[in-house]
Amino acid sequence: MIPPNQIETAFESGNYRSVITLAAELQQMGAATWRMLGLSHLRLREFEIAETPLTRASILGDPEAMIELGNLMRLMGRFEEAAQHFAQLGPMPAGELSLRLQRWWGTTEFQMGHVDSGLARCEKAWHGYISLGDDELTGRITQTLAQMYSVLGNVSRALQLNKEALRVLSVDPVPYPRLSTLQSIATIYIEARLFEEAEIYVKEARQILSNPEYYSDQWMILVLTNEADIYRLKGNSQRTLGALLELRDLVDGSGDHEVRIWVASRLAEFHSEQGQFGRALEALHAGIDAGEELPAALLVTRGVVFRRRGQVELALLDFEAALPAVRESGDSHLLTRTLLHLSDSLRRAGRGQESVEVLREGLERLLQDKDKARFRPDLEELSELTHSAMLEPDVAPFMEAVIEKIATLTGSVPLDEERLTHAQVETLGRTRVVVSGQPVALTLHGSALMLVYLARHPGRTRQEIQLDLYPDKDPVAGSNYIRSVIRELREALGKGAVVHAGPHNMPRYSLGPGISLTIDVLEVEQALERGDMARMLALYRGPFLKTITDSEWADDLREQLQRAVTGAIRGQMRRAREAGDLKRALLLANQLLRVDPYDPEVLVERVEVARGVASPQEIARYVVEMQRMGS
Template sequence: MNDEHRLEATLLELRGIVEDMQDYESSVWTAFHLSDLYSLQSRHTEAMDVLYALSPEGGHPLLAVARGMLMRRRFMYASSILAFEIALKSPRIEARDRLRALLHLADAYSKNDDVESSNATLKLALEALLSARDQILYSPDISELTDLVQHALLDSELSPYMELVLDRFAALHGKDNAPDDTEMHLRVQTLGRAAVTKDGEEIHFSLNGSVLTLVYLALHPNSSRKDLETTLYPEREGRTAGDYFRAVFRELRVKLGQSVLWMDGSPKSPRYRLGPGVFVDLDIEHLREALRRGDTARALALYRGSFLPDSKMESDWVDNTREELRRDISAELKSRLDKARESGDLRRALLLANQYLKIDPQDIEMLTERVEVARQVASPQDLARYVVELQRQTS
């Protein structure tokens, strides 16, 4: 039995109990959670039935939130907005229910073509979410509202809030995903800048090759010393390469602990990997997975800039990885932009064009396409700025 089936069985058992008890607050709580589960499964009739069966009076703000979520999932956005607004006006609404209502209301506004109200509502929701103690409880809502997340990541005012929210969720999920035998949990950022975090504290390295070596071994375990030297430090030769190799390994062990690196094989031909108890949460692995799934919102949140931008190593592996990731995220954005234009969603197309040009600001074709879209939906000031940027690149 999966988690949803277990939850449904538990709620149905609870439903029988509260019907016998005739306790109003317990009936409301059960009606909300059972209705929410049914509507997520597109069992909308059953969701509506349970709301009226358990709480026929329907005056509780939590029931208004439930109706709003049900209507939003049935694409009845005007009715959804009305239900959420009723819930949010009630002085009885609790903080968690208010936050969920704001998130889903922002999506309903957006789908109802009220972008201004959507942005204002979402900003309130994200500010509340960032200060909430139990943030992980809202992860299912963020996962469900993918269009809203993507819009926020593309919007210059909302993106800092949404990026921070997704970062915190990633950290919380990373702890959950770590194997039970984990002795050392490292979070490694390579996009936009190099950073290694151990137990919530950033570790600073003096050698440029230290983070590079850590990342490479996480992706390519059982590498030989020759593999590492020729792939990561090709500009160093002979004794110089050996000295640098030993210095890097020494720094990694001093800063992270002796168990971070492991050696297999014979002393004459050893192979290196991370220690058996080391779990590395690596951003480019999450980025590649997001791109494989077509999860543009997650990919945008992860792609903070080029791969190891401050690396001074003359490494083809670094250059090739950097270009591969840049190319893949650009292709994903271009694909989404084309779909947005085909569906007539020109505001989203413009946001996607702006995001694309942050990655490749000199792409003449995209600069031209942005001007074409902006002529139809942008303000005169923004259109003028886009035209100037195109002219600057083509003159």
């Protein structure tokens, strides 16, 4: 037989696992025992299990259970239900329970978007707790207010209140309010990019959870979330992956759907940044159950993965499919991020006007966001979009404001001054790299080739690059040559022009986020997709890197481009001839022969067309050229 006060003693000392174990041995329980069991599960963040015992205690008339049942509804995201529940409780007798009702009711209203009334209730409760003279309880409501001010963008006030709460919140007997405060302070420092300060608070949180009596998977998930963000933003790929994999293992057993989606999204983003697109898609779909449709958040992530892979049309399908649900979700950060990446994909797909309209909405929302600094990585990645926006009258003022505001918040130089180097890469008919209007001296013929290759195939190892570009070279000589090319590009275009990630012994190379390239090859391919003949002909000045004769990859691309360009011109020429527009057909024949002077069919066809519209002298010249080429 369990002594009647044993469960209460375990509960008051914060031994919630013991409470759960002891309660399981009881055959009958009263209201107080049901309440302690429910609160034990709640404080261990086992929300779904907590609901039944708290409901039973409430039905049995326990006033504390009634209030905490509403708090549980809030924690589970059932805000409307929680608000109605609190309203139906009516006034509580003066004392701590009355103040707690105001605290959780105000927090619920705040989360529903009723900021003023929610904040007013919590401020009133705060003053009441101070009057009670209980430092521990005052610390808890102080931490609640700190979270509200953080959401409102008043970071300095939030940090001040959190540190005041931390001063009075102890680990014993109940560590969870202190854990929550540590996590909140760490989050503020992470968003301010003060990683060393953040790590101090994350380390203490881990130390608390190292005590088996206090440990819970749900609290460790929050700590690991902070750690993953710190390592990701510090650029520590190995530790980022470690934290995310540890998170994934915990989440799989927790049943927390939202965190499971968050982890799947972060893992997919991580792998795609390393150029591991297959792993990225695998991580995405591991975040949902078999047969389940991807939720909006993961559709957006998959769109980002496809965009990074260069599959713009697939990216557009995902962004456009996710957008209505993202709007309905009320997640302002996800919506703004979706709009930015959708705008870039539309721009790449040649849908310029739509891109500008979407970008304007995205920038307007970004300027309204309380935490603008968190969009900096996206703007750095979308550097070409940033530059193109500065040239669009409808969005340039918004982009300028965004760049300056983010620079102010992060205490850094504006993005376009610090990070973004724009280079124009010419490889068709001539080889030239131009930065700020000035040609850059590149002595190695493989340097321009490397820029084109990495733009098309980011995230490749040196071995993969060598096998693609120079399969016939000796492996050691080939690897050394690639190192020399990368070194020359970094010296000419900046250290961040080519970046690497992954294991030290097998790094994967990509173009850096701080360099924006305009590559004539890619522009010709885009013009071909759009059927923009005039732009294609203006850009195609001659064969791709014609001086390079030792790269099979360059040879293949040269032939592909020539076939694509001549095929497009030939199609236009045939259509013009069928329509009876012989003058246009003749002009197109001349353009095609500029690209491929040795095409015998076109040489013959040009003479046939010329006989209908050209002068005798022109016809004679075309006949001579046809005969000369034929011989």
